[in-house]
Amino acid sequence: MRESSKILLDKYQVRKSTQQKEVFADWISSHLKEYGYDVKRDNYSKNGTNLVVGDIDKADVMLTAHYDTQANFYFPIFMGFSNWISFFLSQLWTLIPMILVLIVIVVISNVWHLDLGAKLIISLLGLFGYNMFVSYSAANKHTANDNTSGVATLLSIMEDLPIELREKVCFVFFDEEESGLIGSMAFNKKHKNIINEKPMINFDCVSDGETLYFVTKKQFRESFFSDLLELSVVTTLKDSSKDYQFGSAFKNVYTSDQIFYKNSVGVCAAKRAPLFGYYIDRVHTKRDTIFDPENIRLLSQIMIVFLHKI
Known part of the structure; x- marks a missing residue:
């Protein structure tokens, strides 16, 4: 496991209150400064701050993840997303x-x-x-998958990204995803004229599952970026034990920050059950402790290969 992931898990896994998020923002700003990055705090409300690295105007692509964490739900939770039936059943389950x-x-x-x-x-x-x-209620102390894993993925990409590729990408750490995708909505509203056609790849819950799942919107699938991403995935995973799947956003109902962006991809790590399909579990509870460094490494490598190709 790389050092930044270990620090995240050991010291900054709880990012629910304003103070906790400010402490995290201070650390990530200091950490990324060592790699030559400048973290801008994009305040959109009294308690809401997105963290932005890179020039959104000049970047070819956005890579994103939400950094806020949730309260402890105390109730076993799973989220089916690879078909409407499993999505509906998992929503009914949360209503129990x-x-x-x-x-x-x-x-x-x-x-x-x-x-x-x-x-x-x-x-x-x-x-x-x-x-x-x-x-x-009390903050969940265990957020390895949701979404410390997404934050760790962005950090891994940034730490390994060659300097000559950095202008191609704008990294955004969204706030208040757990409160209803508020940070990503605010960012979209503020920069809509700039990012309307810009591809966005969002990482949420990527460390607890053997299948790396890419949920793509129609505009992304019809662009040349789609072929480049799929080629990057196939190339990177050809000798890996990990599986991968691509699915359309209409059939695969994956509700994370990318849903407000027309040209977007949602990335997660999923498990599969017969008939039910692909799902995510353990999140929002004390059981969210699974952090597979290999998933982070592979996603980071996929994105760097992808950025080389665009």
Whole structure:
């Protein structure tokens, strides 16, 4: 495991509060300065800051990952994404705690013989309280895959990227992905005229799975960048035990920061179950501890080969 990944896991794995994110931003600014990079803090709100490295105007491509982390969900979670059925089932699964809250409220309301209006008010308050708990409870201390792995991938690329290739790429570390993709939306809104046609490759949850999965939007698939990326993947993984898959963003419902960008690719590491398809699990819980350095190394190498080709 490279040193920057080890430091991330040992010292900066929790990046939920404003203070925690500022401490991380200070470290990454200092670390990347040693490699000749300048980290710009792009503030879009009182508590929201994207970290930008490179010239967005001149860059040929954007490489991105969100750096914020989430609260501890306490409930086993998995996310199916390689077909609409698995996506729908995984969304239903995440609603189970909310349904249990409603069942408890209904039982208590019946015991207290409350009228319909009171039941509705208590139900709404219960759901609001549940959502507040999920959003603002204690920070998850284990974020190896989501998304310390994405941050580690960008750092690995930047550390190994030859100086002559650096002008080709703008790196963006998005804030508040876990709050609803807020940082990436703000960045898109601010720079829309510049980045509307610019290809963007986003890394989220890339260290816990044997298949490197590339979810591509139509505009990217129809560009010459698509062929270059696929060639870079095939070349890099030809002697690797890792598998890879390419899939369209319409069929593969992978909800990360790239969804607001027309010319984009979402990258993750996935597992596969018969019939169900490809999925991600363990995230948002204390079980998010799997960090495969080989995935990071391979993705970094793929991107450097890709940047050489464009």
